[in-house]
Structures are given as C-alpha cells and as structure tokens.
Amino acid sequence: MTLDAGKLLQNIEVKVRGRTAIVVCGIFCLGFVFWVVFKDYLAHPLFSGICGTGILVAILGLIGFGLLGKTRPEEIPDKSLLRVEKLDMGILVAQGIGSHKDMIHLLREVSGIRKLPPPAGAVRGSASNERDYVQLTPAQADSAISGIEEGVQKLLFDMVAEAGDKVAQPQLDAHKQTGPDTTMKGRTDLSKR
Amino acid sequence: MPLGDELSTLATAWANKHYLVENLVFKDQKVNLDGYRFKNCAFINCVLQTHTGNFKLEECFFPNNWSVLFLGNAATAVRLVSITDWSQWNSFLKAKIHPNGGVTIE
Numbered sequence: 001m002t003l004d005a006g007k008l009l010q011n012i013e014v015k016v017r018g019r020t021a022i023v024v025c026g027i028f029c030l031g032f033v034f035w036v037v038f039k040d041y042l043a044h045p046l047f048s049g050i051c052g053t054g055i056l057v058a059i060l061g062l063i064g065f066g067l068l069g070k071t072r073p074e075e076i077p078d079k080s081l082l083r084v085e086k087l088d089m090g091i092l093v094a095q096g097i098g099s100h101k102d103m104i105h106l107l108r109e110v111s112g113i114r115k116l117p118p119p120a121g122a123v124r125g126s127a128s129n130e131r132d133y134v135q136l137t138p139a140q141a142d143s144a145i146s147g148i149e150e151g152v153q154k155l156l157f158d159m160v161a162e163a164g165d166k167v168a169q170p171q172l173d174a175h176k177q178t179g180p181d182t183t184m185k186g187r188t189d190l191s192k193r
Numbered sequence: 194m195p196l197g198d199e200l201s202t203l204a205t206a207w208a209n210k211h212y213l214v215e216n217l218v219f220k221d222q223k224v225n226l227d228g229y230r231f232k233n234c235a236f237i238n239c240v241l242q243t244h245t246g247n248f249k250l251e252e253c254f255f256p257n258n259w260s261v262l263f264l265g266n267a268a269t270a271v272r273l274v275s276i277t278d279w280s281q282w283n284s285f286l287k288a289k290i291h292p293n294g295g296v297t298i299e
Contacts, residue, residue, distance in 0.1 A: 112247070113229070116229070118222075119218055123234070126233065127218070127235040128252075128254055130256065148212065
C-alpha cells in the first residue's frame with residue numbers, strides 16, 4: 001500500500017476558528033512556556049516542578065474547556081435548504097446537517113411524505129364490504145395516526161442508519177434496471193382526442 | 194460521509210420503502226399517498242394526491258366520489274401519458290382491478 005500525500009491532504013480538513021482557535025493558541029503558548037521552564041530544570045528544580053505542574057493543569061483545563069464546554073451559537077452549523085423549483089429539475093442543496101434528527105427531518109421534507117388525516121374508521125375484514133367498517137372515536141383516530149407517525153419516524157431513522165453502510169458499496173449496481181419492461185410506444189394521434 | 198452521497202443513498206432507499214398503512218377508512222379527507230403503502234383501505238369521498246408517484250395501493254377501495262390530484266413530477270408523467278394511446282398500455286402499466294372491486298397499484 002502506498003501513501004499518496006496529495007490524496008491524504010485532500011481528506012484532511014482543519015477548521016480552526018472561534019473557541020477552537022483560542023484553545024489551540026493557548027496550548028501552543030503554554031507548551032512554549034513549559035519548554036522554557038524545563039529548559040534549565042537542573043538550575044531551579046523546585047521552580048520548574050511547581051510551574052510545570054501548573055502549566056500541565058492549565059493545558060488539561062484548556063483541553064477540557066474545548067471538549068466539554070457548552071456549544072456556542074456561532075459553533076452550530078448554519079442550516080439551509082435550497083430548492084430549485086423554477087427549473088423543475090428537483091435540485092436540492094442541503095447544508096449544515098449535523099445530526100440524524102436533522103437528516104430525518106430533511107428526508108421527510110424531500111420525500112414528500114405527509115402526515116395522514118385521521119381515519120374515520122377501521123376495517124375488520126375486507127375493505128370491499130362496507131359492513132366490515134368500524135367507526136373510530138376521535139381518540140382512537142388520533143391514536144392510529146400517532147402510531148403511524150412513530151412508525152414513519154422509525155422507518156426514516158433506520159434508513160439514515162443504513163445509508164452509511166450502503167454508501168460504502170459501489171454505486172454502479174444501483175443504476176441497473178430490473179423488473180418488467182415499462183416502455184411503451186408513443187402514438188400521438190391527437191385528432192382522436 | 195459526504196452529505197451528497199448520503200442523500201443520494203437515502204433517496205434510492207426511499208424509493209423502495211413505504212410505510213404500511215392497512216385496514217383504515219378515510220372519509221371526506223385529502224390524503225397524500227406519497228411514501229405509504231395502503232393495504233385493504235377504503236377512501237370515501239377523498240381527494241388523493243401525489244407529488245412523486247412513490248406509493249403503493251393493495252386491495253384498496255374507492256366507494257362513492259373520489260378524485261386524484263397530480264402534482265410535481267407525478268403531474269409531468271401524467272401529461273406525457275395524456276398524449277399516448279391508452280389501448281397500447283401493457284398490463285404492468287395498468288392498475289390491477291380485482292373481482293371484488295379492489296384496486297392494486299404497485
């Protein structure tokens with residue numbers, strides 16, 4: 001296996017801004033002071049020991065601040081959804097999707113799945129026989145819709161979870177057409193219409 | 194994972210998955226079909242609508258008045274269909290109507 005530096009660099013993305021910048025600069029400064037303090041350790045071991053310990057604690061504190069600190073508003077990625085309707089091309093551009101919950105919300109919007117209206121009844125038998133219809137109370141209807149909504153959310157969640165595995169596989173197979181022929185020859189004899 | 198890849202994969206997966214809704218009666222409602230597979234359901238005086246055509250019906254019934262509203266890409270497909278000769282359609286492209294009146298569209 002060879003290491004391609006160019007490809008490696010393409011896959012490395014470093015974002016140093018906001019709190020991250022403060023933490024990184026702080027660690028570098030403290031590291032420099034740490035080096036200065038310990039450079040002549042033999043000349044003043046007690047001073048170096050006390051200062052070195054303090055600097056180490058400060059470094060750990062900075063790292064902890066960076067990892068455990070509450071997310072600031074500017075650190076939350078901007079979310080936007082651009083839908084190109086005019087061109088009728090179905091182009092969608094999504095940015096700032098930082099969680100499965102956001103992805104599920106986006107997928108639901110994109111897929112067009114809407115909440116169903118409350119059902120008037122349930123079918124106990126065949127829907128072809130109206131005598132098999134049982135009227136539902138408003139509470140039962142709401143319960144049915146709530147169940148469907150939960151199921152849809154779970155379906156979407158599972159799909160998002162599976163997407164990671166599928167993306168790793170080659171995409172070519174997805175474009176192979178299977179199933180019956182759906183082609184039909186056009187006849188545009190409009191005079192008959 | 195790049196967002197574009199994930200969305201593309203999700204879109205492909207969504208086209209093959211539908212949430213099953215069965216044994217329910219909808220009456221005097223507007224029902225958006227997209228994303229669902231309705232099984233043994235009845236739609237009484239309902240307006241059915243679809244944007245994508247991504248739905249399935251299995252042994253469903255449409256008593257009394259009902260109508261369908263084609264929107265978005267589904268409307269585009271219907272416009273194309275409107276200039277074809279309906280008699281040339283093969284069975285796969287036609288809805289299956291069962292002896293008891295049930296309709297299956299897969």
